[in-house]
Every structure is written in structure tokens, then in C-alpha cells.
Amino acid sequence: MANLSNLEVLILRDNLLTGRLPIQDLVNLSRLEILDMRGNHFTGSISPYIGALSSAKAISLSDNDFNGDFPTQDLCRLKKLEEFDISDNDFEGILPQCINNMSSLRVLDISNNRFIGNLSSSLVASLSPTTIECIDLSHNLFEGLFSFSLFANHSKLKVVRFMSDNNKLEIETENPVGWTPLFQLTTLVLWNCNMNKLTGNIPKFLFDQHILEVVDFSHNKLKGSFPFWLLENSTRLRLLSLRNNSFEGRFYLQPEHRINVAWMDVSRNHLDGRLQENVGNIMPYLETLNLSRNHFEGDLPSSIGDMSSLTTLDFSFNRFSGKVPKELVSKCTSLNILNLQNNGFHGEIFSKHFKLKALTVLQLDNNQFTGTIPSWIGNCIREFGGVLVMSNNSFEGHIPCGLLSTSLIDLSHNSLTGPLPSCLDKQSNVLLQGNKLTGSIPKALFNSSSLVTLDVRENNLSGTLPVEISTLSNIRILLLRGNNFSGMIPNQVCLLKKIGIMDLSRNSFSGTMPHCFHNITFGKINATDLAFSQTYPIFDIWSPTKTPTYERLLEKNSPDANTYILYDRQVEVEFITKYRSSSYKGGILDYMSGLDLSCNKLTGGIPLELGQLSSIHSLNLSYNQLTGSIPETFSSLASIESLDLSHNYLSGKIPSTLIDLNFMGTFNVAYNNLSGKVPDKYEFGTFENSSYEGNPFLCGPPLENGCTTADKSNPKPRNPLKESERK
Incomplete structure (x- = not known):
């Protein structure tokens, strides 16, 4: 390319070019006026040789992966430069004073980088008042006080964009009072700029625009x-x-x-x-x-x-x-997003007049809507990526089977009846808590590779968990609490490798606990899954990563025009830990982990393998019929914050090695047959009497029983609780 000495225009935009940009190979292109490399994957820093492009009038390096300090002093040698765009990179450093000497500059766009320093009025406002038309300094780390009136004589100024990310930039538009601009702006963006901090007034110069x-x-x-x-x-x-x-x-x-x-x-x-x-x-x-x-x-x-x-x-x-x-x-009828949540609307919304057929998001939760959900609702929500949220209303009747593949369907806390439809197998996040659903979970639903979240808590569902549950290959959250499920918990649940939260509490599961629970991640996300979740957040629905350009917003068919509203419905679930129901939503669900098997009829000993769940935060086995001792392996539950083993028939001593569990804020072994001295060091020194009550052979603080040699004798088993006491 160095031999193309007469080349005037070089445009390689929107390709897949990688590596470093060989600026040094372009220095012999003495006639090069336009260099457009935007929209590639170039990396690294920019060579100082850029200052040798003496004929350059327009340079665009935007939307690449450049980083490091930009050679700004060399840039100032380009006296003929009219347009300069290095937006959407990772450049850093300080803007040089010599930028004021670029007398031909019309467009300056350094947005979406990491430039720092005081955005002094003298630096920016002294850009050539007879040529500068567009200034975009958005999404950098500038700070200081900038007086907008210094633009007053910039007669050709049309576009100004200051969007601050660090809340340290202040824009003052009312000093001096009554100043009159020579410019007529088309675009003015002053976003998160502490504008007119003392008065809170909207700029008065807009009366002249x-x-x-x-x-x-x-x-x-x-x-x-x-x-x-x-x-x-x-x-x-x-x-x-x-x-x-x-x-x-x-x-x-x-x-x-x-x-x-x-x-x-x-x-x-x-x-x-x-x-x-x-x-x-x-x-x-x-x-x-x-x-x-x-x-x-x-x-x-x-x-x-x-x-x-x-x-x-x-x-x-x-x-x-x-x-x-x-x-x-x-x-x-062109609506893509209709969000009416958290108001006081009532009546039937799905009447014969409903003709919205292009919806991607329909959000009606927390109102007082009534009526049934029509079978044709699936024709209104776009397939793939759609969101249907109608929780906390008074909808009734059956769940229709017309719903296609959506990112989120939330019908929780209504009065829906009937069985779960098998067609929900194509959904990603299904939330149906607090209805009146009956019957068993259809096997087709268990065969789903799409399901990430299934929440059917507090319904009247029944039956057993079939071995087909193992095919829920992508399930992260499984919540079956408060139904009438029975039978043994099949070993196939241990094949749900990606599970983070599993709540099977308040059912009638019986038999022994599977010994294979340690095969489930329970919060231990591998690097591949974590990278995928960060790139494509599975619990954040429609959360754009950056603000779109305003030009695209004004394009009628631009997808950004609909997503700039920052619609961000996060999948939210409740999980009981530390004696309270806590809400977890969005990205935090990638890290929260818990297993709740409480209030069932499980028997036998606690599997030693549970101690291998080193990433789990909450484990609740209370209100069962478990026997044997507390496994010594529980000392390896390194991330545990809440451990509840109360209301069982456990015997033996509390392992002294549990004092190494540094994050445990809640510990409960009340109403068992435990004996011996209570650990009292570190976190165990903070637990109260209620954590140990109902174990007459335990001794030591915080209990009133002092430890004696007689405490080493084996205690008599206590009487089983009545069924009514276990729920």
C-alpha cells in the first residue's frame, strides 16, 4: 500500500479486519485525504505516525478496539483535518491544548472512550468558531465546570453532545445572564451533567433556538x-x-x-x-x-x-x-412495547377490540385486570424474545396453549385454574406462582431445552418428579414450593448441572435424599457459562449495552428506536434464606445459590456428599425426618451463609470444624437430638439460644446448660412431631 502514492481515499469500514492498524505504512500516502477504518476489530495503540498524514481531511477510526493513550500532540499537526472520529474505542489520556490550532476542524467525536481531565472552558470553546459544527465528548471521564455561553460566537455550531458517566461534570448555561447565541442548534444533548446545579433551570437560550x-x-x-x-x-x-x-x-x-x-x-x-x-x-x-x-x-x-x-x-x-x-x-396497531404495569386499571383488556398483533413486550402486572386469557394471545406476541407479564391481577380460567417461544411469561398471582399446558416447553422463563393450577407437570415440559426458570410455587400441583426431569439441560431455577408433589426425589435431578436455586419445600416428598446433589453446580459457574451470561444476560430481558445514536433513533425502522427506552424487565424470584423471603433478580441470579428441601417427609441420613457444595449459599433441610449425625464434611461448605437443619431427628455432636465457615450468618439445629458442647468461636459466637433450643443435651453458651462430664452420655430420642407441626 505504501506504493500507492497518489491514493486520496481509503475506505475499509465495516469489515472484519483485526490486528494493529499499520499507520507507519501509510505515511508515504502524502495525498491521502480520507481514511475510514470504522467498524472493524483493530486493537492496540495508535502510532505517532498518524501526524504524518499531512493532507488528511477526514479520519474515522470509530467502533474498533483501540486502547491506550492517543498521540494527541501528533494529531495537532494535521492542520487540514475537518472531521475526526475515534468514538467507541478504549482510548485514554488528556485532550491537548493544541487542538485549538486545528482551524479547519468541523467535526470532533471522541465519545465512548476513557479520556480524563478538566473539561476547561478555554480548551473546548476555543475550537474554531467559524468552522466547528459538531462536538461529541460523551461517555468519557471528564470533570469540572463548563460555561456553555463560551459557544455564543460559534456561528456554525449545530450539534453538541456532553454525556457524563462519572457525575463530575457541571454545565452552566445561565452565566452571564441574557447572553444570546449566534448558533442555531439541531442537536443538544446535556446528559447527567449537573446542569445549572444551583438553580435547576432549563436553559433560557433555547428560546432563541x-x-x-x-x-x-x-x-x-x-x-x-x-x-x-x-x-x-x-x-x-x-x-x-x-x-x-x-x-x-x-x-x-x-x-x-x-x-x-x-x-x-x-x-x-x-x-x-x-x-x-x-x-x-x-x-x-x-x-x-x-x-x-x-x-x-x-x-x-x-x-x-x-x-x-x-x-x-x-x-x-x-x-x-x-x-x-x-x-x-x-x-x-404498530405497538411493539405496551407497558401499563403498576397502575389501577381494571376490567377486561382482551376484548374483541384488541388488535395489537406486533407486540414484543406486553406488561400489565400489578393492576386489577379481569377476564380470561384468550387463546389468540400467541398471535399478538412476537416469537423469540417476546415478553408477557400479567402477574398480580385477577385473570382466571386456563392458561392458553397459543403462546409461542418467549423470553419471559409471568402470570403469577392470578386466579388461573386447570393443568399446566405442555406448550410452555418453548418458553425461557415461566413464572406461575400463586395460582390454582392442578394436575401434574406434563412430561413435555420436562423435555424442554429452552427452560431457564420454572416457578410454579403455591399451586395445587401433584404427582411425582419423573426421570425425564434430567432433560431440562439449561434450567437454572426450579421452584416447586408449596404444592402436593410426592414420592422420592429421583437421582435424575442431579443431572441438572446448571441449577443455581432449587426449592422443593412444603411438599410431600419422601424417602432418602439423593447422594448425588454434589454433581449440581449450585452457584459454581464455569468460565464458559459465566462469559456467556455476561455477554447475553439470561435473567435481564432487553437491556441494551449502550445508548444508540440519535440519528438511528430518528430512522423510522431503526430497532434502536424501540429499545432506547431501556426496557429492562429482570427475571425476579423469591427464595427463603436466613428466615426471610428475599428477592433476587437480574444478574445476581447467576451467583445466588440455594437448595431448600424443608417441610417434606425425607428420611435417612444426610448424605456426606452435600459437603462438597462449596459454592452454595443457602441449605435448608428443616422439618423432615432425617436421622444420623451432622456430616463432618459440612466444614467444606465454604460459601454457606444460611444452614437450617432444625426439626429433624439428628443426633451426635455439632462438628467443631463448622467454626471455619466464615460467611455463615444463620445456623439452626433446633429440635433435634443433638448433644455435647455448642461451638462458640468466630461466627458461632453470634448465634442465639433459638438456634439450639429443643436439644436438651446440648450445653455451653449461649445455652443456660453448663457442660459436665454427664453431657457425654447418649440422649434419649425425642418424640416425633405430629404431621400438623411439620408444615
């Missing part, structure tokens, strides 16, 4: 009433995000206006009152509307149905009430 298309002031502490004038003043505005501020009062728009905005997010504020009746007529072109986590109330206006282009609608965590207007579910 009339061609704005994108405004994002998310994650500041702005306050006051909703700036409706911004929508009327900038008639080209397509995207407005005021997410996570402190705006309050009514969300009021002038009824005589028709606003062209397509994407609006005012979630996480303190807006209240009812939506005005003609809100849909005022904003008919909306594609994304997020009003979640405010204090809105009252019925939804039927005019929302006039927002026929909506793809995302999120009204969750408000105080809306009444019935969902038929116009919404019959006319907004």
Missing part, C-alpha cells in the same frame, strides 16, 4: 413546570428526553397546536394530574411515549388511539385508573 431536532436533558436535576414552550418554539423537534429530572405539575400542551415530535421521554419526574382529553390529537406523530414513574392519575383519554404510529408506550408506575380505552388497543 428554532431548528432543534433532538434535545436530551436526561439525568439532571432540572425543576419547574413542563417546558411546553420548547415543543412550540422548535417546530422541527423530533426527539425530546427530560428523563429523570424534577419537573412537576401538569403535563399540559396548548390544545390548538399540533406537535411533530416522534420520540418523547419524560419519565421519572413529578408530573401529575390527568392527561388532557385531546393529547392524541396534539401529538399524532408520536412513535415512542414514555410517561412512566410520575404521578399521573385518572382515565386514559380515548384520543391516545389517534397516535396510530406508536411503537412504544410506557405508562407504568403511575396512578392511572379505569378501563384501557378500546381506541388504544384497536388503533395503535
Whole structure:
């Protein structure tokens, strides 16, 4: 390539090129004006030879894997450079003062790197006021106070993006008072920038901006009433995000206006009152509307149905009430995401008017919806990756078999009846706790390779666990608590290698415990599975890794336009440990581990092999009919935090080696036949009398019984508990 001395344009973007970028081989390309290497997999640092590209006008190295200090002093030798884009890499260092001498620079994009230092006003604002058009310094580690008024004379400035990740950057827009800009911006993003920290005022210079298309002031502490004038003043505005501020009062728009905005997010504020009746007529072109986590109330206006282009609608965590207007579910047929959770809606939503056929996410949980779930619901949720969450309502009837493959189906805490449908075998996470389901678990469900979570706690299911359970090859969470399952726990459960949490408590399982539980990981994730979970979070549904570009947001068919709302429904389960029910959700489920076999009819001794579960956090074998001694091998339960062996017929001494279990916060062996001295060192010195009560032959602190030589005698077995006492 060094022989191509007359080459002026070199574009190798969006390939699969790897290795280091051979800048030194390009130094003889004295006429090279455009170098575009974006969207590859180049690694390593950038050679100082980049300063030898004396004719370069545009350089783009974005979206690679470059790292290290960028040779910024050499960059400043490129006097003709007009466009410079090194975004989406891992560069670090400090911006040099000499960047001010690049008099031709129009575009500067260093976003999504790790540049540091004080973002001094003199450095950035002294970029050529007659040429600079776009500045993007987002997602770096800058800090300091920046006065926006220093841009006042930058007449060609169109795009400014400051998005802070470390909360140490402050943007001041009101000093001096009354300054007037020469620029007309199209895009202004001041995100998490402690904007106007002392006053919380929205920038007043926006009164003079009339061609704005994108405004994002998310994650500041702005306050006051909703700036409706911004929508009327900038008639080209397509995207407005005021997410996570402190705006309050009514969300009021002038009824005589028709606003062209397509994407609006005012979630996480303190807006209240009812939506005005003609809100849909005022904003008919909306594609994304997020009003979640405010204090809105009252019925939804039927005019929302006039927002026929909506793809995302999120009204969750408000105080809306009444019935969902038929116009919404019959006319907004482009909806991909409909989130109405945590409101006071009631009545039947699945009426004959329901015509939403393009849904990826339907979230209706924590309302008062009634009626049955129709068989055609599967035609409304897209296959693969879909989310259906309708928990904590009053739905009744059978679970339909029309559901296709989804990431999450949560129908917990309703009044659903009948058997489990076998068609749930194609789902990833199935949550059905707290219904009135009956019958056995269909064998087809046990043959599923898709299931990651199965939660059917607190139903009326019965039957035995079939040997086919071993084919649940990807199951991580199995929760069968509070049903009527019986019979022996088959050895095939030990083939569920990836299980992290297993709860079989409050059933009628009998017989001896399998000796093979040590074959299950119970929190010990191998490196391959851990890397996969970090790349593709199985318990985080729809959680984007970075903010999409605003240009893509404004593309009608861009997938980012629907996911930027940061829809993040984490799979959440409850598990009883340390005497309380704790909630675990999202990525933490990759690390939480527990086995609960309490409140059954298990007999025989505790398998020695259980001591090999070195990664398990919680083990509960209480309220069974277990005999024998506490295995010495339990001293190898290195990660155990909660161990409950109470209400059994265990005998012998408490192994003194258990004092080496440094993380154990809860220990209970009450109501057994144990004898001898209670360990009292380290964590065992913190346990109270209740951990040991009901064992008359135990002695030593915290018990009142002092230890004597007579305590070495064998105790009489205690009487078995009545069945009513074991539940």
C-alpha cells in the first residue's frame, strides 16, 4: 500500500479486519485525504505516525478496539483535518491544548472512550468558531465546570453532545445572564451533567433556538413546570428526553397546536394530574411515549388511539385508573412495547377490540385486570424474545396453549385454574406462582431445552418428579414450593448441572435424599457459562449495552428506536434464606445459590456428599425426618451463609470444624437430638439460644446448660412431631 502514492481515499469500514492498524505504512500516502477504518476489530495503540498524514481531511477510526493513550500532540499537526472520529474505542489520556490550532476542524467525536481531565472552558470553546459544527465528548471521564455561553460566537455550531458517566461534570448555561447565541442548534444533548446545579433551570437560550431536532436533558436535576414552550418554539423537534429530572405539575400542551415530535421521554419526574382529553390529537406523530414513574392519575383519554404510529408506550408506575380505552388497543396497531404495569386499571383488556398483533413486550402486572386469557394471545406476541407479564391481577380460567417461544411469561398471582399446558416447553422463563393450577407437570415440559426458570410455587400441583426431569439441560431455577408433589426425589435431578436455586419445600416428598446433589453446580459457574451470561444476560430481558445514536433513533425502522427506552424487565424470584423471603433478580441470579428441601417427609441420613457444595449459599433441610449425625464434611461448605437443619431427628455432636465457615450468618439445629458442647468461636459466637433450643443435651453458651462430664452420655430420642407441626 505504501506504493500507492497518489491514493486520496481509503475506505475499509465495516469489515472484519483485526490486528494493529499499520499507520507507519501509510505515511508515504502524502495525498491521502480520507481514511475510514470504522467498524472493524483493530486493537492496540495508535502510532505517532498518524501526524504524518499531512493532507488528511477526514479520519474515522470509530467502533474498533483501540486502547491506550492517543498521540494527541501528533494529531495537532494535521492542520487540514475537518472531521475526526475515534468514538467507541478504549482510548485514554488528556485532550491537548493544541487542538485549538486545528482551524479547519468541523467535526470532533471522541465519545465512548476513557479520556480524563478538566473539561476547561478555554480548551473546548476555543475550537474554531467559524468552522466547528459538531462536538461529541460523551461517555468519557471528564470533570469540572463548563460555561456553555463560551459557544455564543460559534456561528456554525449545530450539534453538541456532553454525556457524563462519572457525575463530575457541571454545565452552566445561565452565566452571564441574557447572553444570546449566534448558533442555531439541531442537536443538544446535556446528559447527567449537573446542569445549572444551583438553580435547576432549563436553559433560557433555547428560546432563541428554532431548528432543534433532538434535545436530551436526561439525568439532571432540572425543576419547574413542563417546558411546553420548547415543543412550540422548535417546530422541527423530533426527539425530546427530560428523563429523570424534577419537573412537576401538569403535563399540559396548548390544545390548538399540533406537535411533530416522534420520540418523547419524560419519565421519572413529578408530573401529575390527568392527561388532557385531546393529547392524541396534539401529538399524532408520536412513535415512542414514555410517561412512566410520575404521578399521573385518572382515565386514559380515548384520543391516545389517534397516535396510530406508536411503537412504544410506557405508562407504568403511575396512578392511572379505569378501563384501557378500546381506541388504544384497536388503533395503535404498530405497538411493539405496551407497558401499563403498576397502575389501577381494571376490567377486561382482551376484548374483541384488541388488535395489537406486533407486540414484543406486553406488561400489565400489578393492576386489577379481569377476564380470561384468550387463546389468540400467541398471535399478538412476537416469537423469540417476546415478553408477557400479567402477574398480580385477577385473570382466571386456563392458561392458553397459543403462546409461542418467549423470553419471559409471568402470570403469577392470578386466579388461573386447570393443568399446566405442555406448550410452555418453548418458553425461557415461566413464572406461575400463586395460582390454582392442578394436575401434574406434563412430561413435555420436562423435555424442554429452552427452560431457564420454572416457578410454579403455591399451586395445587401433584404427582411425582419423573426421570425425564434430567432433560431440562439449561434450567437454572426450579421452584416447586408449596404444592402436593410426592414420592422420592429421583437421582435424575442431579443431572441438572446448571441449577443455581432449587426449592422443593412444603411438599410431600419422601424417602432418602439423593447422594448425588454434589454433581449440581449450585452457584459454581464455569468460565464458559459465566462469559456467556455476561455477554447475553439470561435473567435481564432487553437491556441494551449502550445508548444508540440519535440519528438511528430518528430512522423510522431503526430497532434502536424501540429499545432506547431501556426496557429492562429482570427475571425476579423469591427464595427463603436466613428466615426471610428475599428477592433476587437480574444478574445476581447467576451467583445466588440455594437448595431448600424443608417441610417434606425425607428420611435417612444426610448424605456426606452435600459437603462438597462449596459454592452454595443457602441449605435448608428443616422439618423432615432425617436421622444420623451432622456430616463432618459440612466444614467444606465454604460459601454457606444460611444452614437450617432444625426439626429433624439428628443426633451426635455439632462438628467443631463448622467454626471455619466464615460467611455463615444463620445456623439452626433446633429440635433435634443433638448433644455435647455448642461451638462458640468466630461466627458461632453470634448465634442465639433459638438456634439450639429443643436439644436438651446440648450445653455451653449461649445455652443456660453448663457442660459436665454427664453431657457425654447418649440422649434419649425425642418424640416425633405430629404431621400438623411439620408444615
